[in-house]
Amino acid sequence: MKTYAVFLRGINVGGINIKMADLKPALTACGFSGVKTLLASGNVVLSSDLDAAGVKDACEKCLREAFGYDAWVVVLDAGRVAGLVEACPYPADDSTTHSYITLSSDPAVLKELFDAGAALEGTEQTLLGPEAMAWLAPAGGTLDSPFSKLSAKAKYKAATTTRNLRTLIKVRDAVEAAAKAAAAGT
Numbered sequence: 796m797k798t799y800a801v802f803l804r805g806i807n808v809g810g811i812n813i814k815m816a817d818l819k820p821a822l823t824a825c826g827f828s829g830v831k832t833l834l835a836s837g838n839v840v841l842s843s844d845l846d847a848a849g850v851k852d853a854c855e856k857c858l859r860e861a862f863g864y865d866a867w868v869v870v871l872d873a874g875r876v877a878g879l880v881e882a883c884p885y886p887a888d889d890s891t892t893h894s895y896i897t898l899s900s901d902p903a904v905l906k907e908l909f910d911a912g913a914a915l916e917g918t919e920q921t922l923l924g925p926e927a928m929a930w931l932a933p934a935g936g937t938l939d940s941p942f943s944k945l946s947a948k949a950k951y952k953a954a955t956t957t958r959n960l961r962t963l964i965k966v967r968d969a970v971e972a973a974a975k976a977a978a979a980g981t
Contacts, residue, residue, distance in 0.1 A: 796828065796842045798974035799850050800876045800966050802898055803837030803858070804867040804956040811864050813837075825857035829977065833969055834962060840970045842977055847872060851900060867953050869898040871926070873970040880960070880967045883929045884921050887960045892931045894960035897946055899926050901954040908951055915941040929960070 803813075815832035822830045822841060827850075829842040843850050851870045858866035871879070885894035899905035902925035909928050912920050918941060920930040932940040946957060958966070 796844055796977055797846075798829070798840065798842050798873050798970055798977055799847060800871050800873070800970045801839040801841060801850065801854055802869045802871075802956050802958065802966075803839065804869070804952065811862075813862055817862075821861040822854065822857060825853060825861075827853075829973055831969060831973065833966055836958070836962065837956075838958070838962065838966050840966070840973045842973065867900070867956070869900045869926070869956055871898070873967075873974040875924075875926070876963065876967045876970050879923050879927045880963055882923045883960055883963075885919075885929055885931055885960065887964060889934070891934055893934055893937055894929060894931060895937070895957050896923070896927055896929050896960060896963050897955050897957045899955045902926065904951060904954040908946060908955065911945055912942050915945065918942045 815835055818832055818839065819830045822839065827841040827843050831840045833840065845853060847870045851868055854868045855866045879896060883894060883896060887894060905926065905928060909920065909922050912918050912930065918930065920928055920942065922928050930942050932943060937943055946955065
């Protein structure tokens with residue numbers, strides 16, 4: 796069994812409302828173990844014998860069947876989540892800016908988004924790997940930032956999701972704890 800972080804795209808916004816209390820039993824019924832939800836924005840820690848691609852496919856199918864929406868997820872193992880947090884050059888807490896990490900299940904889509912973001916004036920961003928990039932937004936102006944508007948375009952919807960760095964730190968801690976517990980047999 797391997798422990799994964801699963802990041803759901805677009806829930807509890809735009810009319811797709813899923814209670815975390817309903818998400819956990821749905822994923823458990825689909826064969827995942829150790830399912831734990833974090834916050835109300837679609838962050839899940841779970842264990843599976845499948846590889847990351849298999850977890851992605853199974854989660855999306857499960858969510859589509861259980862909740863009736865066009866579900867997309869990004870799946871990362873515990874080590875990769877920790878690596879992305881460590882690689883982020885921006886602060887988790889700052890009074891003037893907020894740090895975000897956009898995750899992608901498709902490296903080509905992330906590269907396209909990164910290149911498009913680089914063309915925006917005033918956008919500060921860093922590629923963290925083939926599945927993630929970090930970027931900054933002014934405090935209180937995230938949704939109005941040029942990069943946020945760019946990344947919200949429909950063509951990126953099926954392959955990307957964004958979390959603030961503080962959330963990703965919480966997910967890192969939860970997935971590491973779950974992996975340690977699984978290794979210890981508890």
